[in-house]
Structure formats: C-alpha cells, structure tokens
Amino acid sequence: MSKTLRGLRGATTAAANTSQAILDATAELLRALQEANAFQPEDVESAIFTSSPDLTAEYPARAARLLGWTDVPLLGTAEVAVPDGLPRCIRLLLHFYTTKPQRELKHMYLRDAAKLRPDRGGPRRAPRAGKRGIPGSIARTCTTSRAMRPAS
Template sequence: MYNRGIRGATTVNRNEEKEILDATAELLQEVVRRNEIVPEDICSVWITVTPDLDATFPAKAIRALNGWDMVPLMCSTEIPVKGGLPKCIRLLLHVNTTKGQREMKHIYMNEAQSLRPDLSGSES
C-alpha cells in the first residue's frame, strides 16, 4: 500500500458561496469517480483557493457529502502570483492505494485545464 497524491483544479465565474461549494463538490466527486476511491481510502484533503474567492470555505462542500465527515480537510489561500489563473479552486488528496504514481488520474476542469493541459481531457 502506498500513499499517493491526486491533484485537481477547477474555476468558478463568481465569488459566491453556492458556486464555490458546487464547483468544489463537482471536482472532488470527479476525482473520486475517475480514481475509483472511497472516503475510507483518503488520508486528507488540502483545498486551496485564489485570493479572489473568499465567500466561503470550500471544505464545507466536502464535509456535506455522505461519508466524508471523518476525512481531515484543510483550506488555505494560494500565493497571489501576478498573472495567475483567477477564481481557481485546487484540491490535493492524499490517498492510500496499491496503484502506481502514473496510474493516478489528476482532474483539471473548466479554465483550470490550462494549468496542466497534459493532464486534462481524456478519460484514459
């Protein structure tokens, strides 16, 4: 068994609580689905947002999902790098798995696909 990291990112259009929570939940659920994992496999989740997203803690979206109440979550703000992608939510899941590092499926959605075009797109 290994502890692996799985990355994900997405963007929202507005700094509104519902939009941030919906996008966070959608991203997490896609990471979980594509990697065939369950909350019991997850050691922790680190969630970051760009400084322009301060309407809510995105961890609220994860905490509201069935089975996620015991998974440790941490929210923080990204470094405000000039020219960085705005209104971006990023996830880093630490997962117990028997899969190799190259088997992890990192998920980039919406405008965040531009961050890692090499990891975006296909279901393979």
C-alpha cells in the first residue's frame, strides 16, 4: 500500500517559561504523536511549531532536533497575543507520510491543551453544531455571500 502525505495536529503546555520546561513538553508531545500514529522521523516531511507569546525561553522545534529529527525541515513561529488565549501553549502541525486514512490519525492535546479539543483527548465530548450551533462559534452567524455561491 502506498503512503500518502497527511497532516497531524497536536498541542501541549509548558509548566513554565524555561528552556527545560518547553523542551520537556514538546518532546512529550512528539513522542505521544509518534507512538500513537506509528511513524518514524524519516516519514516526516515537515513540522510547524507555534508558541504562545509568553514562551520566549526556547524554540519548541529544538526538542525535535534533540530527539534525532535531524533531516526534517522545522519551522517555529510565535502566535498572535489573543485575549484569553491558553498560556504557555505549544502547537504543532506535522506533515508525514502514512498508509492510514486521515480519519484514523490520532491528534494529541496534552496537559492544559486538552481543553482546546476535548473531543480529541478528554473524557468529555465536544459540542456539535446543530440548530443552535457551537457556543461561542462564529459558524452559526456566517453566511456565504452571493459572490461565493456556485452558479446555478
């Protein structure tokens, strides 16, 4: 079976704004994703790491290098300072080759980041959009403009 390029998401939080705390949290996330999705560093095409504005002591991507991901292109960037954003948060978008379909991938949200996606890692289920929509979501208020609707 041939491998397809897939996207895999994850997030975690560092215990503090220290190099060691950032590296520990990021390494834990990378190991969890690798174990849950059965891939090797050579399967990884690229990885994008983001960190909340309060994390300045270390690049989260350095944890991947320390784990031996020496040939993987890595990018780190700072997130926008959003009011009420999750503090000390590290997010990851990983592109890798796998034989698994997208729906079988196991995205990981660890530590305090579990509250970002309770449907992905906690015992609680995320609310589903319906007549009332997801609380706090803009999805229920957005409409497609005529210019964007397909021609009849």
